[in-house]
Amino acid sequence: MAELTYREAVAAGIAQEMERDERVVFLGEDVAAAGGVFKTTVGLLEKFGPCRVRDTPISEQAIVGAAMGAAMTGLRPIAEIMFSDFFGVSWDMIANEIAKARYMCAGQLALPLVIRTANGSGSRFGAQHSQSVENWVMAVPGLKVVAPSNPADVKGLLAAAVRDPDPVIFFEHKGLYATKGEVPDGEHVDRLGTAKVLRQGSDVTIVALAAMVPRALQAAQRLEKEGISATVVDLRSLVPLDTKTLLVETKKTGRLYTVEENPRLCGWGAEIASIVAEEAFYDLDGPIVRITTPHVPLPAADELEDNTVPTVERIVETVRRTAG
Amino acid sequence: MAELTYREAVAAGIAQEMERDERVVFLGEDVAAAGGVFKTTVGLLEKFGPCRVRDTPISEQAIVGAAMGAAMTGLRPIAEIMFSDFFGVSWDMIANEIAKARYMCAGQLALPLVIRTANGSGSRFGAQHSQSVENWVMAVPGLKVVAPSNPADVKGLLAAAVRDPDPVIFFEHKGLYATKGEVPDGEHVDRLGTAKVLRQGSDVTIVALAAMVPRALQAAQRLEKEGISATVVDLRSLVPLDTKTLLVETKKTGRLYTVEENPRLCGWGAEIASIVAEEAFYDLDGPIVRITTPHVPLPAADELEDNTVPTVERIVETVRRTAG
Amino acid sequence: MASDDIDRSTRLALYRSQIEIRLLEKRAYELFLQNLIKGTSHLSLGQEAVAAGFAVAMRPDDYTYCTYRGHSHTLARGAPMLGVLGELMGRRCGLMGGKGGSMHLTSVAHGVMGSYAIVGAHLPVAAGAAWSAQLRGSGQVSLCFFGDGTCNIGAFHEALNFAAVWKLPVIFVCENNQYMEYTPIRSVTAVEHPAADRAAAYGLERIVVDGNDADAVYRKARESIDKARGGGGPSLIEAMTYRTSGHSRADPAKYRPPGELEEWTKRDPIALYRARLLELGFEESELRAMDSAVQRAVDEATEGAKASPTPPLEVIDKDVWADGGSSWRN
Amino acid sequence: MASDDIDRSTRLALYRSQIEIRLLEKRAYELFLQNLIKGTSHLSLGQEAVAAGFAVAMRPDDYTYCTYRGHSHTLARGAPMLGVLGELMGRRCGLMGGKGGSMHLTSVAHGVMGSYAIVGAHLPVAAGAAWSAQLRGSGQVSLCFFGDGTCNIGAFHEALNFAAVWKLPVIFVCENNQYMEYTPIRSVTAVEHPAADRAAAYGLERIVVDGNDADAVYRKARESIDKARGGGGPSLIEAMTYRTSGHSRADPAKYRPPGELEEWTKRDPIALYRARLLELGFEESELRAMDSAVQRAVDEATEGAKASPTPPLEVIDKDVWADGGSSWRN
Numbered sequence A, B: 001m002a003e004l005t006y007r008e009a010v011a012a013g014i015a016q017e018m019e020r021d022e023r024v025v026f027l028g029e030d031v032a033a034a035g036g037v038f039k040t041t042v043g044l045l046e047k048f049g050p051c052r053v054r055d056t057p058i059s060e061q062a063i064v065g066a067a068m069g070a071a072m073t074g075l076r077p078i079a080e081i082m083f084s085d086f087f088g089v090s091w092d093m094i095a096n097e098i099a100k101a102r103y104m105c106a107g108q109l110a111l112p113l114v115i116r117t118a119n120g121s122g123s124r125f126g127a128q129h130s131q132s133v134e135n136w137v138m139a140v141p142g143l144k145v146v147a148p149s150n151p152a153d154v155k156g157l158l159a160a161a162v163r164d165p166d167p168v169i170f171f172e173h174k175g176l177y178a179t180k181g182e183v184p185d186g187e188h189v190d191r192l193g194t195a196k197v198l199r200q201g202s203d204v205t206i207v208a209l210a211a212m213v214p215r216a217l218q219a220a221q222r223l224e225k226e227g228i229s230a231t232v233v234d235l236r237s238l239v240p241l242d243t244k245t246l247l248v249e250t251k252k253t254g255r256l257y258t259v260e261e262n263p264r265l266c267g268w269g270a271e272i273a274s275i276v277a278e279e280a281f282y283d284l285d286g287p288i289v290r291i292t293t294p295h296v297p298l299p300a301a302d303e304l305e306d307n308t309v310p311t312v313e314r315i316v317e318t319v320r321r322t323a324g
Numbered sequence C, D: 001m002a003s004d005d006i007d008r009s010t011r012l013a014l015y016r017s018q019i020e021i022r023l024l025e026k027r028a029y030e031l032f033l034q035n036l037i038k039g040t041s042h043l044s045l046g047q048e049a050v051a052a053g054f055a056v057a058m059r060p061d062d063y064t065y066c067t068y069r070g071h072s073h074t075l076a077r078g079a080p081m082l083g084v085l086g087e088l089m090g091r092r093c094g095l096m097g098g099k100g101g102s103m104h105l106t107s108v109a110h111g112v113m114g115s116y117a118i119v120g121a122h123l124p125v126a127a128g129a130a131w132s133a134q135l136r137g138s139g140q141v142s143l144c145f146f147g148d149g150t151c152n153i154g155a156f157h158e159a160l161n162f163a164a165v166w167k168l169p170v171i172f173v174c175e176n177n178q179y180m181e182y183t184p185i186r187s188v189t190a191v192e193h194p195a196a197d198r199a200a201a202y203g204l205e206r207i208v209v210d211g212n213d214a215d216a217v218y219r220k221a222r223e224s225i226d227k228a229r230g231g232g233g234p235s236l237i238e239a240m241t242y243r244t245s246g247h248s249r250a251d252p253a254k255y256r257p258p259g260e261l262e263e264w265t266k267r268d269p270i271a272l273y274r275a276r277l278l279e280l281g282f283e284e285s286e287l288r289a290m291d292s293a294v295q296r297a298v299d300e301a302t303e304g305a306k307a308s309p310t311p312p313l314e315v316i317d318k319d320v321w322a323d324g325g326s327s328w329r330n
């Protein structure tokens, strides 16, 4: 096992798949010569050449649209949208075109493509470069949604996304790029749609995603000391959703908490809470509590940003106050 | 009281506000000379002239962006986006610009504007012209969201939206345009953020929006005959959300059903179910059940479309099966 | 260019394609009136020469990307009439089994890679298909059809620049039928020719062609397709034409200035082409036989579609994913 | 044009504005290195003449719309240095109290209607403000600044056509600094001048101006502003310039070909302008006094911002709505 940063795992995952399958191509803004503004794609141009690794104009509709056209004609494109906020300018392509094409034509077209993007807060970039929009995508039928929390998952799930025959939106978390972790040597391919139980507890179940995963784990450690034993589930994938693991783990403790970075209303936590409120109602010992970013745009200044997104303190405090 | 169609109520509401306040202006595609593709704005050009009622190019970013620029400089624009599906091509303007501007500048800018749009299914237009995207908008902090179910509410809530100092997204339902109803004579202004209890029952509470409201009412009538007494709440507004009415009405019956047209995952029903699962947990007598369009794009053919969106039958059958 | 540069069989193909479109679109209109086609439908009556001229010039493996006004292009590539009418009528025999409807005709087997109902969306997609052809070295060309109104939306701009910079084998064809829905295009566009007057903005040649003359269209199609196939990059072509029906089913087209329809009807592409063929020595009887054969095919397709059952409800949950299903959970 | 068409006080204003931007941007850079400015920040070092030239030509009630690279434009309109630096440092004294950050500087009191961080988004918004001015008959003009890379995004196209058709009093100013982030603009654009070579696509005049010459910029600004104010409609102006720092904080700008930076540094707008002023008979001492005064102002603003507390956490829930709050429920 090698230790890689989350950032390096991105390039490693792309490289693994480009080596394996020459239909895999990669395009985006400043991704080739510059290696990406987050340095996630350093070395790919050198390795795979300018035909397969390409810099584009600032034209997100063209980038995503080109990926769609290429996917339906035999390639397996990976498109980078630099910040997930820019899904705004390519939303028609993502939500109306890519998501619906196969369904509308009754399966005549296949769209094996991946859209990678940097999601989430923590960089003091302000409201237009810090959003968590995984719930935007989850709300659109026809898109698979992945959001890894660690380098091994980045590589393995990215490989799985590239091999998947359907469009996959791959959320990398800006706040995790610098984090490190062991990544299996050699070919590493994970499975979409599988959550991971990172910690088994007996009192409450905490479900988290991406950058909220390490916070949930830290919160669980602190709660442990206070005598509250928490299961922590890393969702990893929103579509397909591993409802089996969710339901099983919730039933075991009887109490569910979701920790999400997207703003409160209609977040993925609401979806999960609703599934549980319908399908595991009689196994619940108390209210389902969502710990979310409040329903506000994100502020820029350090203290403001840090205190808007769920913190370890807020998770601990919320569970402590309500798990009684 | 005059009887108007839902369609006529739109023009009536706009005309009322344009007469009252000369800062109110209106722009969109084919809205002026042609009176709108749904004939919702017939007569406005004649009444208010080509400076205040304007046809635009097919440029949704420019339409919404122009409304934003006009709103922050002293006008009160109403922009029409012909189909809500086209929020896809103007999503950056809606979700990233309009929704966030006031917050980012700490209140220096005001954006009193309305974006009207035709939402929903029932016209056999296929997946790109039939979506219900009210949950897309609800998920974005900074936008108010209204979706009336009858002509009186159309006029009254549209007037309230125009007078509101914040951006309001106003969803008209395509499938309701031809329906008729009494509309109060003279100036009619309603209040945003207020749900209406249309029917009081004792066994279950059914919450619906827009075209799902008449279906919920019909379902309630049928259920009545089977001995199940249902409260029906017309939400009318998603943001602000009348959680008071929701919680009160749910607590009275102990059972909550939501009926929504947007696709299943992260719909507004999930938000409401989650609020109730957290805040009224101990008042619930059974699972919260969401009746939704399944998580698929909409098919075009008559029978397919009709059987994808929640039907009266499906509501009745679901409540019957689960309310026991 | 001389009029004998196009061979006899090509001319017949051009004629036949136009007639097929005309008769099928007329039938579609009748079926609306009988309420056998629901929803909306956007006919290409009056614009047949554009679809025919390009399709006849294409190689079978070239790609077509079109809009909601795409029955013509779908037919012109050889998709079966039964599949087209069946889709319009929402029947099981439809090209997409009723799931897509009239605005989304797709027939991948015939190179019709989709009809796109959001204005402008398919331009980048067509560029992407061209990129794929370029990378795969397949020699395929991607053809993208859209209207005058489409030239004012952002995706147009992005796709044109993108295609030009990457020298992609894609041809953007603007069918300028003078209107964006009900609004005259000149009232919402800063230049006279919404496409051609912008070619220079992408380093491309300014091309305007008579869209009611199938030969003229065919020649430009050949030229631009050859260029694209040879690595010469994209073209942007503006074909001047007119739709003689309303924008869509619901439109009585009252916005037309008096006399405009009549002027254009004089330049009906099929009447013009028929006259030219007769001038060039084709037999009236041969053309008449072709007309009848096509009419019979349309009638047959109509009967076939009418006889076809409505789609089974199970398809609602099918084909969201490549595994054939729509499950989002385990 | 003769160089004495610009009066003495205007010339001093142009000089002062450039110096203010230069010294404040340099200070911002130092504050990054001290980690007193977090996140990102996009400096206008080398591009000062564009902001100065336009701002000095504007009426106080005209509107400025700019991008994340907007410190320069915000300052040039007269926004206080303390507010700008405070915002960059995330302090309570910031123009937006730390809520917006460096990419979103806004000072409505000075006509700065926002800095927009999504490329292209503000072009339609600026057009909308111009529409409002037109309707209100206020005579205001809307000025919109953006980069070369922005000319390839859809919103550019939509805004330009829209403004041209409606003859809006808006001026679109492309600051062509040769790069979109790290990628040379010519490698991703189909024409040499991403803005000017597209003016004709919107029926507008082709205008390229030396963006490192404040007088040249000022003259074009006057001309286009007068035209817009007089009802003559929009302009699209491409100002050729160069940023001598990286794209943003994180960028060492290694992508520059050797010698390029040096060439452009020779054409430093402030050095050029200073030399011109001396040539025209301004006193070295007068300029030096101005330099010092500005430096003192920057130092004071720095101290003031450092002394300012961080924002109170309560503002997180403020100002989503006009009522000052963020409640989405009753």
Ligand SMILES: Cc1ncc(C[n+]2csc(CCOP(=O)(O)OP(=O)(O)O)c2C)c(N)n1
Residues within 6 Å of the ligand: B029, B058, B060, B082, B086, B089, C069, C117, C118, C119, C120, C146, C147, C148, C149, C150, C151, C177, C179, C180, C181, C247
């Ligand atoms: C983004 C978007 N905006 C608006 C529409 C509604 N609409 C459908 S067709 C049409 C007019 C298109 O005009 P044009 O491009 O000239 O094509 P034509 O219909 O004349 O063939 C409009 C506005 C749409 N489908 N998509």
Ligand SMILES: Cc1ncc(C[n+]2csc(CCOP(=O)(O)OP(=O)(O)O)c2C)c(N)n1
Residues within 6 Å of the ligand: A029, A058, A060, A082, A086, A089, D069, D117, D118, D119, D120, D146, D147, D148, D149, D150, D151, D177, D179, D180, D181, D247
């Ligand atoms: C829609 C969108 N795409 C990409 C970006 C990321 N981005 C920020 S600045 C920039 C380059 C802009 O180049 P240009 O317009 O020339 O302006 P400059 O930074 O040179 O002033 C890019 C790609 C963005 N902010 N918005």
Ligand SMILES: [Mg+2]
Residues within 6 Å of the ligand: C147, C148, C149, C175, C176, C177, C178, C179, C180, C181
């Ligand atoms: Mg047209």
Ligand SMILES: [Mg+2]
Residues within 6 Å of the ligand: D147, D148, D149, D175, D176, D177, D178, D179, D180, D181
């Ligand atoms: Mg630049």
